[in-house]
Amino acid sequence: MPSRHRHPRLRPNLVQFIAAFQHDHPGVELNLWQAAPTDQFDALRTGRLDLAFMPLLKPPGSDLDHVVVARDRLMAVCPAGHPLARRRSIRLGDLVAEPFVDLPETWTTRQIIDRAFEAAKLERRTTIVVNDIATCLELVGRGLGVSLLPGGARTRGELGVFVPLARTLRWDYALVRRADGTLGPAAREFLRRILPEGEAGLRPGQPPAEG
Numbered sequence: 001m002p003s004r005h006r007h008p009r010l011r012p013n014l015v016q017f018i019a020a021f022q023h024d025h026p027g028v029e030l031n032l033w034q035a036a037p038t039d040q041f042d043a044l045r046t047g048r049l050d051l052a053f054m055p056l057l058k059p060p061g062s063d064l065d066h067v068v069v070a071r072d073r074l075m076a077v078c079p080a081g082h083p084l085a086r087r088r089s090i091r092l093g094d095l096v097a098e099p100f101v102d103l104p105e106t107w108t109t110r111q112i113i114d115r116a117f118e119a120a121k122l123e124r125r126t127t128i129v130v131n132d133i134a135t136c137l138e139l140v141g142r143g144l145g146v147s148l149l150p151g152g153a154r155t156r157g158e159l160g161v162f163v164p165l166a167r168t169l170r171w172d173y174a175l176v177r178r179a180d181g182t183l184g185p186a187a188r189e190f191l192r193r194i195l196p197e198g199e200a201g202l203r204p205g206q207p208p209a210e211g
Contacts, residue, residue, distance in 0.1 A: 050187035052176040070152075072171040
């Protein structure tokens with residue numbers, strides 16, 4: 001059964017959900033953990049994590065359920081004043097001569113980018129790898145290279161100029177949990193706030209379509 005989609009091209013504001021949840025349930029302790037998808041999958045399977053939110057390239061496995069809660073597109077990010085920043089759109093080939101500020105290879109966003117360059121038979125020159133989008137944006141804004149990031153990252157500040165890609169690279173953002181339905185009361189309430197249809201909205205899904 002295909003995974004469901006909500007709010008096209010809009011990444012859910014998790015901070016807003018978390019703030020509202022904590023306001024209504026001040027006695028609940030929330031532990032937030034940033035990690036690569038493979039590490040989050042392992043944490044879900046061992047019970048160290050209740051819910052995971054991440055970009056998703058393919059289904060995580062039959063023991064985990066997921067639903068795509070947002071969809072975005074990757075965009076080129078250039079320093080202000082860079083010649084490419086004045087373009088209406090940018091091709092991947094336009095970026096091969098530029099120093100690249102990349103995310104780690106374990107990140108789904110990086111894997112989408114790597115696949116796109118490989119499919120186009122192009123090689124880029126990675127000069128900096130950083131495991132934080134805000135830092136990536138700041139490095140680009142300071143003129144240390146270009147990058148490809150979800151369009152929703154523009155909300156983090158005017159640290160770079162976002163330019164659409166000539167070829168669409170879709171970025172699916174998913175909520176993932178164990179398929180056996182094991183969740184405590186607090187996690188179930190948080191899930192209900194994210195998905196109005198509740199746990200019924202979580203189904204094993206097909207791979208996100210290429211776009």
